[in-house]
Amino acid sequence: MPIACRPSSIADSRPAGVRCQASSEQxxxxxxxRREALIAGLAGLAVVGAVAPPEAHxxxxxxxxxxxxxxxxxxxxxxxxxxxxxxxxxxxxxLLENSTAWVAKYRREKTVAGKSSYGNVYSAVNAVAGHxxxxxxxxxxxxxxxxRIFEELVDAEKQLxxxx
Numbered sequence: 001m002p003i004a005c006r007p008s009s010i011a012d013s014r015p016a017g018v019r020c021q022a023s024s025e026q027x028x029x030x031x032x033x034r035r036e037a038l039i040a041g042l043a044g045l046a047v048v049g050a051v052a053p054p055e056a057h058x059x060x061x062x063x064x065x066x067x068x069x070x071x072x073x074x075x076x077x078x079x080x081x082x083x084x085x086x087x088x089x090x091x092x093x094x095l096l097e098n099s100t101a102w103v104a105k106y107r108r109e110k111t112v113a114g115k116s117s118y119g120n121v122y123s124a125v126n127a128v129a130g131h132x133x134x135x136x137x138x139x140x141x142x143x144x145x146x147x148r149i150f151e152e153l154v155d156a157e158k159q160l161x162x163x164x
Contacts, residue, residue, distance in 0.1 A: 060109070060112075061163070068102070068160060071098060078091045083139070088137060088138055089138060099125040106118060115159065
């Protein structure tokens with residue numbers, strides 16, 4: 001359907017040129033076309049944004065596994081050191097820095113934060129960090145807390161092996 005156009009008058013408040021008016025049927029057809037285009041564009045963006053390439057997803061999970069295994073090893077090392085060992089304060093301080101970085105890196109990752117291994121390691125990191133922040137790097141953990149932390153770490157390792 002052609003749109004009816006007419007020259008604008010000098011008295012018109014619009015700039016000189018041609019004004020076009022569409023009939024109500026033409027307006028409806030134009031709006032439907034725009035709506036359909038908008039919906040198709042948004043649907044395309046949603047599909048592209050929601051589906052990550054499988055390689056990137058696999059790489060992220062492998063990186064998570066390696067980082068998590070490293071944090072678990074650091075926790076075990078720091079907790080196994082004797083309180084009189086001169087390396088204990090350095091090991092604890094390194095653990096606190098690395099655990100903070102681990103939490104910051106994976107807290108907002110939806111593919112990781114929902115995993116049970118993440119929850120177990122996060123709980124252990126939180127308990128260890130809370131203890132050493134309150135009592136200092138050489139004060140030993142109570143036996144019950146230490147046992148619970150080691151249980152969390154064992155569970156986390158099992159879950160990591162299952163990709164959970």
